[in-house]
Amino acid sequence: MLAYIGRRIVIALATMWGISLIVFVIIELPPGDAITTAMSLQAGGESGTSFIMTDEEMNNLRRLYALDRPLLVRYVNWLQRLAVGRWGVSYTYGGYASPTPVWEVVSDKFAMTVAVTGAATVLTWLLFVPIGVYSAVRQYSLGDYAASFIGFMGMAVPDFLIALVMLFLVFRFAGVAVAGLFSPEYIDAAWSLGKLWDLLKHLIIPGIVLGTAGTAGGIRILRANLLDEIRKPYVLTARTRGLPEMRLLLKYPLRVALNPAVSSVGYVLPALIGGSVIVSVVLDLNTLGPVLLEALRGQDTQLAAFIMMLIGGLTVIGTLISDILLAWLDPRIRKGFTG
Amino acid sequence: MQQTHTASSRAAPEAPPALLSVRDLATHFPVDEGNVVAVDGVSFDLYEGQTLGIVGESGCGKSVTALSIMMALSRPGRIVKGEILYRPRGQDPGPDEVIDLAALKPDGKEMRAIRGAEIGYIFQEPMTAFSPVHTVGNQLIEAIRLHRDVDGKEAKSLAIELLRQVEVPLAEQRLDAYSWELSGGLRQRVMIATVMASNPRVLIADEPTTALDVTTQAQILDLMRSLQQQSGMAIIMITHDLGVIAEMADYVAVMYLGKVVENAPVDDIFHAPKHPYTKALLRSIPKITEAEEELATIAGTVPHAYSRPEGCLFHPRCPEFMAGTCDARTPPPLPVSPGHHVSCFLYGDGG
Known part of the structure; x- marks a missing residue:
């Protein structure tokens, strides 16, 4: 039974890694990035402010948020931050001046x-x-x-x-x-x-x-x-x-x-x-x-990624729980009987 | 309409009253496609310490007869007429102290006091007869605690004792095994142990050896015989294997399409068979002493469940078919010698 659970946990971790790849690809798929989105929102804003950034300003911002680095680097960075619990901030909640940590956005609604x-x-x-x-x-x-x-x-x-x-x-x-x-x-x-x-x-x-x-x-x-x-x-x-x-x-x-x-x-x-x-x-x-x-x-890439990772993680954990429950309930699964 | 007949008219003059008397039992399965007549007026008697063999081809109603006695028919099967007269444990022998099982509620208390407790049932396929998600010990102990007033610990030691009695090696370890971890022979032994848990007076064995290889088959039959000698229980042995009948039965009922076409002491069945169907069955046993080129078979096939022939049910396949008689009327059971009845127009003045 312990060996079975151990095997399941290894598979779960591998699945999580696969999910992280897909999530990263998904949030990178749309053209543009958070900076261009912010720009277009500003430009189309009803407030009428004519605050439009130059290309250079935008590139500076990209450098500031490390958005100019190669895809793979950004992926590894992101994964590292996820692993140590730096899950990122949301710019739609709190704005660019004082972005809210995604964990706060989520935990508020989570309960x-x-x-x-x-x-x-x-x-x-x-x-x-x-x-x-x-x-x-x-x-x-x-x-x-x-x-x-x-x-x-x-x-x-x-x-x-x-x-x-x-x-x-x-x-x-x-x-x-x-x-x-x-x-x-x-x-x-x-x-x-x-x-x-x-x-x-x-x-x-x-x-x-x-x-x-x-x-x-x-x-x-x-x-x-x-x-x-x-x-x-x-x-x-x-x-x-x-x-x-x-x-x-x-x-x-x-x-x-x-x-x-x-x-x-x-x-x-x-x-x-x-x-x-x-x-x-x-x-x-x-x-x-x-x-x-x-x-x-x-x-809002960091927020979206965090929620998707959360859903993915919960799916994997849920499936793990199901597998363990099933093995506990059904000896044929526990003992690998296939008849 | 088949008339009620008994096997109690057999030889022994001071024979005790039957333990179980089935009278004119009919069981139907009304399904969307039509009414399947599985058992059609079956009668027989079973005596203490004796073995009744019920023999016939697949689909002739052997198992349904047995499950009717257990009042454990699957939907939509139901007993439409007849009596199943049983003389319960602890009562003096006598014609009046009988219970008609067919009149009891299938899941009622009275029936459950008999089903499993006094009449045990062994299935053909011990593989599927055990729950795959419970240990065999769990199911064996369940059987013990259903029928004996013991606590968990006593039940466990009784279970081990029972497993030893049916010659299961390493009895203690086997309690924790699942049925699919055991060999076919062992499974059937454990099955027998669960049935013997209540020390039944009647054991119905529905093709108990069909799923086993020949060596194991012989061992299981030996085991059943020795258990019978120890406890004096009566056995109803259901099989299509005349070899098993020859080895086990004292008395035989031959069934065809839900009817008993011939019943007789076992020697008469093998040495003086009367019904053409019985004869045909005997001819289709391979003999190692004769260098026959081709094994005799019974012409034709068992008719479809929804289209039963008129008259004698066997007439479309019968080598001695008499037109105008066999396809017009139903032959009644006719005594041909003590304890030997046959339902065929070739005998008596019916033909």
């Missing part, structure tokens, strides 16, 4: 992002496991058809549309606007039980919206896997052994059928950040998704 997606994930699991089991055990029953119908709807309807409809319904019937994560009076308040409760109330709708697709998919996958497992001879064997049906179901087929669900746990972590951009915009959630969108559009 909220985790709260929103965490709520959605918990809700997803609470819903799809019992519904999936019911659907499989009572295959072709009215309840199964209902679950399948809702499941397909949940998968087919885009999240942001569900978000809009929910917003409308809640506003129409409860008379409250539920966008955002806090009521106005709590936004700048210090943390208190009241603020936490307010946050939990505001998490319900994002939780439902973001959880719908996951729940729908989960129901379908669990139902299909469980139906496969229930027909396996070892289930029949356990039944002929005299095991009560419920204990039988929980101990044997469900355990095996949950494998794919467990392996999807890994995708939850990156989805914490990157998975809810549009919904976050629609529901006005103060999460990282919109920040990444802005950073990419504004060529």
Whole structure:
């Protein structure tokens, strides 16, 4: 088991290196750099300032920020800085005069992002496991058809549309606007039980919206896997052994059928950040998704790179956790059985 | 409509009442494509300490008959008529103290007090009969704790004892093994141990040696026989292998398309077979003493599950087919000698 985990960690590190290459290439792809972006923003600015840099001034700035060095050098420099925790600064947050460290930009939103997606994930699991089991055990029953119908709807309807409809319904019937994560009076308040409760109330709708697709998919996958497992001879064997049906179901087929669900746990972590951009915009959630969108559009390279590295890192860590969980759950993976 | 007949009319005059009497059992699988008649009016008796062999080709309803007795049919299978009369442990022999298993709720408490506890079931494929993600010890101990009132520690030592009883070497280490880490023979031994955990009175063995090589096959059969001698349990041996029947069975039921076409003591089956199907089965055994060039086979194939023939089910493949009789009426079981019944118009005045 230790050797298995060790192997996985080595692979994870190699993957991280690969991701860093791709991220670097992506942020270098668009023509121009942060200086030209800043220039064009200045030039097109509505403030009407006629502050236009000369080429020489721009080149000086490039030298100052080491943007004139060869690609490979810049890549290695960047990697070195990442490794020692100098993750860079964002120029869109704080401006050129006093750029904000990217970590501050991100950490500010990070807790909220985790709260929103965490709520959605918990809700997803609470819903799809019992519904999936019911659907499989009572295959072709009215309840199964209902679950399948809702499941397909949940998968087919885009999240942001569900978000809009929910917003409308809640506003129409409860008379409250539920966008955002806090009521106005709590936004700048210090943390208190009241603020936490307010946050939990505001998490319900994002939780439902973001959880719908996951729940729908989960129901379908669990139902299909469980139906496969229930027909396996070892289930029949356990039944002929005299095991009560419920204990039988929980101990044997469900355990095996949950494998794919467990392996999807890994995708939850990156989805914490990157998975809810549009919904976050629609529901006005103060999460990282919109920040990444802005950073990419504004060529705020260090911020964009940091967020992408974060998403990549979380994907790798999530997958690592999934792999370890799976190995712990399934001896065939742990012992490398391929039959 | 097949009439109820019993094998209890066999020789022994003061024979004890049967442990298990199956009466006119019918099990259907209504699926979208049609109704599959898997078992069609099967009757037989099983006595303590004896082995009943059920023999027939693949798809003749042997396994479904057995799973019906266990009340462990997979969906959409269900028993549509008939009785499965079982005389539970601890009751005096008598015609009245029987339970009709077919009338019990499949997952009810009463059925679970019998399934696994009094009637054990051994599967053909020990590979897939164990959960791949639980150790065999876990499953063996589960069986012990389901049927015996012991704590975890006692169950573990009982498990080791059981494994020794079925001659598993290194019993203690094997508890921590997964089924896919064991050889086929060992797996089947562990399987037998899980079934013996409850000390059953009836052991249903569904092709227990089919997936094993010949040497292991003989060892497993020996093991089953010695366990039977120790415990006096009755065995229902389901197989398509007449060699296994010859070695194990006291009494044989030959099944074809969900019906018992002939039942008789084992010697009669081999030395005085009556039904053309039984004869055909016997002809298709390869003999090492005869230098035959070609092995006899049974003409045709088993009919499709949705299109059962009219009249005698075997008539389209029968070498002694009588037009106008065999394809018109269903032959009833007919006694031809003590304990020997055959469902064929060649005998009696049916033809």
